[in-house]
Amino acid sequence: xxxxxxxxxxxxxxxxxxxxxxxxxxxxxxxxxxxxxxxxxxxxxxxxxxxxxxxxxxxxxxxxxxxxxxxxxxxxxxxxxxxxxxxxxxxxxxxxxxxxxxxxxxxxxxxxxxxxxxxxxxxxxxxxxxxxxxxxxxxxxxxxxxxxxxxxxxxxxxxxxxxxxxxxxxxxxxxxxxxxxxxxxxxxxxxxxxxxxxxxxxxxxxxxxxxxxxxxxxxxxxxxxxxxxxxxxxxxxxxxxxxxxxxxxxxxxxxxxxxxxxxxxxxxxxxxxxxxxxxxxxxxxxxxxxxxxx
Amino acid sequence: xxxxxxxxxxxxxxxxxxxxxxxxxxxxxxxxxxxxxxxxxxxxxxxxxxxxxxxxxxxxxxxxxxxxxxxxxxxxxxxxxxxxxxxxxxxxxxxxxxxxxxxxxxxxxxxxxxxxxxxxxxxxxxxxxxxxxxxxxxxxxxxxxxxxxxxxxxxxxxxxxxxxxxxxxxxxxxxxxxxxxxxxxxxxxxxxxxxxxx
Numbered sequence: 301x302x303x304x305x306x307x308x309x310x311x312x313x314x315x316x317x318x319x320x321x322x323x324x325x326x327x328x329x330x331x332x333x334x335x336x337x338x339x340x341x342x343x344x345x346x347x348x349x350x351x352x353x354x355x356x357x358x359x360x361x362x363x364x365x366x367x368x369x370x371x372x373x374x375x376x377x378x379x380x381x382x383x384x385x386x387x388x389x390x391x392x393x394x395x396x397x398x399x400x401x402x403x404x405x406x407x408x409x410x411x412x413x414x415x416x417x418x419x420x421x422x423x424x425x426x427x428x429x430x431x432x433x434x435x436x437x438x439x440x441x442x443x444x445x446x447x448x449x450x451x452x453x454x455x456x457x458x459x460x461x462x463x464x465x466x467x468x469x470x471x472x473x474x475x476x477x478x479x480x481x482x483x484x485x486x487x488x489x490x491x492x493x494x495x496x497x498x499x500x501x502x503x504x505x506x507x508x509x510x511x512x513x514x515x516x517x518x519x520x521x522x523x524x525x526x527x528x529x530x531x532x533x534x535x536x537x538x539x540x541x542x543x544x545x546x547x548x549x550x551x552x553x554x555x556x557x558x559x560x561x562x563x564x565x566x567x568x569x570x571x572x573x574x575x576x577x578x579x580x581x582x583x584x585x586x587x588x589x590x591x592x593x594x
Numbered sequence: 595x596x597x598x599x600x601x602x603x604x605x606x607x608x609x610x611x612x613x614x615x616x617x618x619x620x621x622x623x624x625x626x627x628x629x630x631x632x633x634x635x636x637x638x639x640x641x642x643x644x645x646x647x648x649x650x651x652x653x654x655x656x657x658x659x660x661x662x663x664x665x666x667x668x669x670x671x672x673x674x675x676x677x678x679x680x681x682x683x684x685x686x687x688x689x690x691x692x693x694x695x696x697x698x699x700x701x702x703x704x705x706x707x708x709x710x711x712x713x714x715x716x717x718x719x720x721x722x723x724x725x726x727x728x729x730x731x732x733x734x735x736x737x738x739x740x741x742x743x744x745x746x747x748x749x750x751x752x753x754x755x756x757x758x759x760x761x762x763x764x765x766x767x768x769x770x771x772x773x774x775x776x777x778x779x780x781x782x783x784x785x786x787x788x789x790x791x792x
Binding site: 303305309310313314317372373376377380381383384386387388389390392393414430431434441442445446447451507508511512514515516518519520521522524525588589 | 603604605606607608609610612649650651652653654655656679680681682713714716717736738739751774776777779780782
């Protein structure tokens, strides 16, 4: 069967990235004009830090989440599922890791297809049936395939710089000569860039979730299983007290479902509402049942 | 990896393309001549059974397509559609001759492709038995990569990599062998010692 292309999603993804690019280009120009040569040192320093984080992203993320790489002997079934899904998605098999936690969740990390890791919690393996686990793993593999770690690192880089200027700009602008604009101009510009890019990055992140859901459904050929997995995880997440998990909040961007739900407005969230995701997956399920080639 | 592939990745479109890429089962026929080399140079004879591994869809039309596959495989010898412990579906055939095995699996794969399910095909697995006895080795055809790779199981979940390397070295040229060993996925049998589809 042939799947209908999701042109709306593609268009929104391209538009968001183009807007982000324009904002960043203007910002980089303004920075270069304002700071001149000293910017180069600053940019190199930040670039180096960012690159380090990017290169060790798989190890760093697994370590910060308390995840443990597991061997084929310990989790033969999990390894088998990841292997076959990778084969279907035309990916090398990523590192498989497990977090010992009752909260059902999963994430993917790593800078490239050859340095990727997928991780699930023990709670996820307990709560979901085989088909649902497969759906969730396929979603994470789609993230790997789409290079989400790299895309989000690049997308966030200048936003982080803008944030640093907003925060520490007063110290940076101490010894400027007189015919230059005061430092508060740079800070206000950075603040605007930070707010706009923040919203754009969040939107981009949500679109990438939809794309990964879609990719997962195409890998497994079973959109309904992922939909039911999302509903199950979501139902459980609501009952888990958020206080205990707060320190993990910044990891949300890589989770299949963010840890804190409901209170944050839609605009600020990294993930689309579960109902919307399920709705789209149901649409794919319907397409699958109704378009027969026979 | 060209620029277009990178753009496709970044836009989140590559899964769609790769997961639904059409397969070319005609490559199976490379095995007919390769089996001569396997016997002459490496002392392996073709096993009498082979399997086609696919990831089923939960739709009614797909199930009816599977019944069609079952129908085309019937007659001429033993064949079976079965599901393994991983939930994957296998079309297994037993024939005395390697050319019959490749033809039967070609017909099965082609039937699926014609009904629009070519992208659900994962692998075709052909066994070769050592003439002096011992563990069967396999040539696995990956539909996603469009190439073959060797799989020599040893023990429970271990691979005999030296045998795999020698299979690759001798048969490269006659078969399209996958260069990147990261894609040499094992297909473990449900119980140790059996064929991948058992």
